[in-house]
Amino acid sequence: MGGFFMSGGFDVIFFLMFFLVFGMVIFNLIKGVGEWNKNNHSPRLTVDAVVVAKRNQVSHHHHNDGNGGMHASHSTTYYVTFQVESGDRMELRVSGSEFGMLVEGDYGRLTFQGTRYIGFER
DSSP: OOOHHIIHHHHHHHHHHHHHHHHHHEEEEEEHHHHHHHHSSSSEEEEEEEEEEEEEEEEEEEOSSSOOOOOEEEEEEEEEEEETTTEEEEEEOOOOOHHHHHTTTTTTEEEETTTTEEEEEE
């Protein structure tokens, strides 16, 4: 195995890993642009709905500060599940302030466009 790495195997593995990571970044970028475009071409709808669930997702990030130390940060993404009159449920990403204002059991008018949350009026 040492011969593999001595004969340039490390370079091959490095470039494969680089292109794999680069490919994942490009894939996620294209996926995000596609969802944004789909939302923009979807009709803006306002329907009667009830808030049935709320959840948040916390992501932790660790960064090298460049001086040999580590820096940690986190971000929180907020989601609310709405149930419409037909019985269908949809989970939409909302801002932190909207998340705080909505309570499970709230009934009102949900406005959305594709997977994009626009607003909720009680």
